[in-house]
Amino acid sequence: MKTTDYEVTIATHSGKIDQDQPTWETTFQVPPYIGELQIRIAIGAGNSRLAFQIFDPIRNRGFFVPWIPQEWSNDITLMLNENEAERGLEKGPIVAGEWTVHVSGIPVRDTSSFDMEIIGVCQHPEFDYSWYKGDLHSHTNHTDGALSLDGLIHTAKSAELDFLFLTDHNTISGFRSNQNEDECLVMRGVEITTPLGHANLFGIKTMIDWRVDGETRTFDDVAKETRQQEGLFSINHPFTSHLSWKQWNMDLDLVDCLEIWNNPGHPANEQATEEALQKWDELLNEGYRHTGIGGSDSVHYGFKGEHRPGFPSTYVLANGLSEHHILKALKERHVVVSKGPFVESVLYYEENPFQVGDIVPVNEEEENVIIETSTAFHESKVLQCVKNAELYEETEVSFGNESVLQVRVKKGDWIRIQLRDAEGKLCAFANPFFIE
Ligand SMILES: [Zn+2]
Numbered sequence: 428m429k430t431t432d433y434e435v436t437i438a439t440h441s442g443k444i445d446q447d448q449p450t451w452e453t454t455f456q457v458p459p460y461i462g463e464l465q466i467r468i469a470i471g472a473g474n475s476r477l478a479f480q481i482f483d484p485i486r487n488r489g490f491f492v493p494w495i496p497q498e499w500s501n502d503i504t505l506m507l508n509e510n511e512a513e514r515g516l517e518k519g520p521i522v523a524g525e526w527t528v529h530v531s532g533i534p535v536r537d538t539s540s541f542d543m544e545i546i547g548v549c550q551h552p553e554f555d556y557s558w559y560k561g562d563l564h565s566h567t568n569h570t571d572g573a574l575s576l577d578g579l580i581h582t583a584k585s586a587e588l589d590f591l592f593l594t595d596h597n598t599i600s601g602f603r604s605n606q607n608e609d610e611c612l613v614m615r616g617v618e619i620t621t622p623l624g625h626a627n628l629f630g631i632k633t634m635i636d637w638r639v640d641g642e643t644r645t646f647d648d649v650a651k652e653t654r655q656q657e658g659l660f661s662i663n664h665p666f667t668s669h670l671s672w673k674q675w676n677m678d679l680d681l682v683d684c685l686e687i688w689n690n691p692g693h694p695a696n697e698q699a700t701e702e703a704l705q706k707w708d709e710l711l712n713e714g715y716r717h718t719g720i721g722g723s724d725s726v727h728y729g730f731k732g733e734h735r736p737g738f739p740s741t742y743v744l745a746n747g748l749s750e751h752h753i754l755k756a757l758k759e760r761h762v763v764v765s766k767g768p769f770v771e772s773v774l775y776y777e778e779n780p781f782q783v784g785d786i787v788p789v790n791e792e793e794e795n796v797i798i799e800t801s802t803a804f805h806e807s808k809v810l811q812c813v814k815n816a817e818l819y820e821e822t823e824v825s826f827g828n829e830s831v832l833q834v835r836v837k838k839g840d841w842i843r844i845q846l847r848d849a850e851g852k853l854c855a856f857a858n859p860f861f862i863e
């Protein structure tokens with residue numbers, strides 16, 4: 428097991444710009460648990476004034492110009508981490524996934540070349556990451572909720588939630604930021620609510636026009652605008668009777684999350700959740716890597732059955748409790764959803780641990796991995812291991828005992844864990860491990 432910080436080379440590139448190609452762009456995949464990114468640039472021949480624009484999978488991280496005469500050097504290191512960044516760039520957590528570097532000449536004077544090496548400094552997750560408990564779907568009396576924001580926060584605190592996204596219908600008027608550390612962290616979201624389906628937008632800055640008709644304005648437009656605002660797009664309760672999602676023909680690459688488990692107290696929920704699991708599996712088999720999430724959709728007036736914040740809870744693995752950290756964890760699929768306590772599932776490959784949602788790079792075409800699962804549910808549950816949408820194995824797991832599964836995998840497989848009760852009802856599910 429690796430226990431200290433170490434550097435990995437993520438990518439190396441050589442590029443040039445000239446009059447015909449005044450811009451150059453590359454994307455690269457940043458693995459999880461990188462604490463710091465260093466983009467080391469060696470500027471070669473040419474006299475164009477180069478400029479460097481950087482995007483992480485969620486945010487625009489800023490623009491760097493090496494144009495100050497007294498600082499001029501052919502060797503530049505653009506460093507970004509949680510607390511610091513090179514001038515022109517934004518500090519903040521290093522999100523795993525696709526990053527982009529865009530190089531332009533402002534102006535282009537001639538053919539100008541450069542070499543680029545992208546280095547990540549790894550942090551082992553055991554040191555800095557914790558599981559936080561939250562709810563991604565809630566309403567207040569600014570729309571059809573039964574409670575004020577204060578009432579909602581009070582109820583969320585009783586449920587021991589660390590965070591909450593406020594997602595009123597088509598308005599963000601109910602939101603106010605809370606800095607009180609005793610409260611749970613409340614973040615801005617909205618539930619885009621249309622006859623064609625509902626979508627939660629997490630972490631937006633301003634309201635986005637919800638008037639989707641599928642022709643002049645589509646959910647693709649909403650999702651693109653969400654991205655511009657550095658937020659995440661979730662398809663809500665996709666199979667819940669009259670509230671179901673009717674826009675599967677949208678560009679699903681613009682979708683970040685699928686709300687697999689909405690309010691378990693809704694009479695149509697059990698069937699809807701099973702259909703959502705099935706659809707998620709189909710999309711995973713097609714190569715999509717949407718994050719599976721939950722949301723209580725609480726608290727509405729007069730709702731019968733169990734309907735409260737944190738039912739189900741969405742647990743996220745994050746290296747801090749802030750909006751940036753929670754969005755990063757959601758984007759990285761470090762997510763477990765449970766209608767009760769947390770369920771921990773760790774995959775070991777050659778003694779290295781991987782968390783749910785992780786990409787597991789393996790050496791040979793076929794390998795064995797070990798998945799260890801433990802639960803804080805007091806009654807024993809049926810643990811199911813789903814591989815490529817098929818039930819691979821099931822076994823019993825009980826409080827205080829760890830279940831150890833050995834799974835034969837090949838590159839391209841994905842595996843996820845879910846718990847059911849004796850009657851077969853869903854109790855919890857985790858996001859998949861991806862074998863590469
Ligand atoms: Zn809804």
Ligand SMILES: [Zn+2]
Binds near residue numbers: 564566618
């Ligand atoms: Zn709702």
